[in-house]
Amino acid sequence: MAYIEPAPIKDSENPLESMMERFNLAAEKLGLSDEVYNVLKNPAKQVIVSLPITMDNGKIQVFEGIRVIHSNILGPAKGGIRFAPDVHLDEVKALAAWMTWKCAVVDIPYGGGKGGVKCNPREMSKGEIERLMRAYTLAMIDVFGPDKDIPAPDMGTGPREMAWLMDEYSKAHGMTVNAVVTGKPLVLGGSLGRTEATGRGVMVSALAAMQKLKINPFQATCAVQGFGNVGSWASLLLEERGLKIVAISDISGAYHNTNGINIQEAIDYRDGNNGTLEGFKGAEKLADAMEILELDVDVLVPAAVEDVITIHNVDRIKAKLIVEGANGPTSAKADAIINEKGIMAVPDILANAGGVTVSYFEWVQNRLGYKWTAERVNRRSDRIMKDAFDHVYEASIKYDVPMRIAAYIVAIDKVAKTYTYRGGF
Numbered sequence: 001m002a003y004i005e006p007a008p009i010k011d012s013e014n015p016l017e018s019m020m021e022r023f024n025l026a027a028e029k030l031g032l033s034d035e036v037y038n039v040l041k042n043p044a045k046q047v048i049v050s051l052p053i054t055m056d057n058g059k060i061q062v063f064e065g066i067r068v069i070h071s072n073i074l075g076p077a078k079g080g081i082r083f084a085p086d087v088h089l090d091e092v093k094a095l096a097a098w099m100t101w102k103c104a105v106v107d108i109p110y111g112g113g114k115g116g117v118k119c120n121p122r123e124m125s126k127g128e129i130e131r132l133m134r135a136y137t138l139a140m141i142d143v144f145g146p147d148k149d150i151p152a153p154d155m156g157t158g159p160r161e162m163a164w165l166m167d168e169y170s171k172a173h174g175m176t177v178n179a180v181v182t183g184k185p186l187v188l189g190g191s192l193g194r195t196e197a198t199g200r201g202v203m204v205s206a207l208a209a210m211q212k213l214k215i216n217p218f219q220a221t222c223a224v225q226g227f228g229n230v231g232s233w234a235s236l237l238l239e240e241r242g243l244k245i246v247a248i249s250d251i252s253g254a255y256h257n258t259n260g261i262n263i264q265e266a267i268d269y270r271d272g273n274n275g276t277l278e279g280f281k282g283a284e285k286l287a288d289a290m291e292i293l294e295l296d297v298d299v300l301v302p303a304a305v306e307d308v309i310t311i312h313n314v315d316r317i318k319a320k321l322i323v324e325g326a327n328g329p330t331s332a333k334a335d336a337i338i339n340e341k342g343i344m345a346v347p348d349i350l351a352n353a354g355g356v357t358v359s360y361f362e363w364v365q366n367r368l369g370y371k372w373t374a375e376r377v378n379r380r381s382d383r384i385m386k387d388a389f390d391h392v393y394e395a396s397i398k399y400d401v402p403m404r405i406a407a408y409i410v411a412i413d414k415v416a417k418t419y420t421y422r423g424g425f
């Protein structure tokens, strides 16, 4: 099959372009020099490999694998591997840069990376996926490494694939190297607290923001779009902290109850119902699932997919606070209106960084050869998230910019300063 060069990203509402628009704004505010701007804009390394795999029918199929290291200025690159049919280099480059800013904003010693294999795991057997993962690992054997580049799961991959990666990498090195990858099953050195980490970080960010906005959690209402890993954990933990969760949604629709939804009941229902809320009786189904974003609530948590708050609906948003659990839920064009309306938006690179923070803890534990309790993981990640929120908030005051641009300022400033100390050639 011929390699087709992917078309450049044209859609102006594309979340990846949105990132660059915000990066540019922050760079301008910081007065970043053109030289450093160019260093940070361009990825440090891009690797493309061909992976010939023997399929179950005996035929050989060649897959394309990509790994991009955007930056290793702060430390080894960190970022997921996605298995998806539409993976392409431009996307991986942008996602790798996103990881650089996310790690920098929470002040963990990592650069940014991302990888992908163009394939459709839903149409592949377990054996085919395993061979592909092992082939990809071997092809990237000189790229990956606990001190060089540490992958993790992303779309289409999970703990199972990370276990194969760890095993293949370890075999090639003649020893067990579990710190080469995070998001592993617990028995292979995964960390306690990882499953709930992103939702937990969303909760910490939301509470910190509510304190600044003087919203009492015990009198606040909240709507959460997306009821997967991030959305359901964020809902549960916010409910535990006193908020009334009046609406939740997933791919099956949005469910609204002004008296508050019992989140544990909703989770139990979803878990016993093939993973969806379809037919959930604890709330009324809204006619249009996107209405969840427009409800009269104090806090809105988009935790499903990208690009859901756009110029087409931002006018109708009534929440005082948006905490972005998902990556890229708000398009750059909607930012200006959010700011005009006086809504505080805690951006994705800050609000959902709890996951990468606990991935970092997994790597730390693997290197120590020691396991932390869930209590220690939670306490330390809460502290990192709260400190990061405070730094970004201070930057938003200092530079008189919204939280989103402030987060990019904190991140870019950190990477740029470190680069200036380390120097180039």
Ligand code: NAD
Pocket: 198, 225, 226, 227, 228, 229, 230, 231, 249, 250, 251, 252, 289, 303, 304, 305, 306, 325, 326, 327, 352, 353, 355, 356
């Ligand atoms: P998930 O697959 O567990 O859950 C996604 C949820 O969104 C599901 O409930 C699904 O039904 C729902 N959904 C999908 N399309 C929808 C739509 N159009 N409208 C409403 N709901 C829809 O995924 P997740 O891990 O919870 O990730 C959610 C978002 O958070 C993604 O943007 C992801 O990139 C981001 N994120 C996740 C993590 C993590 O640790 N899991 C970390 C950082 C960022």
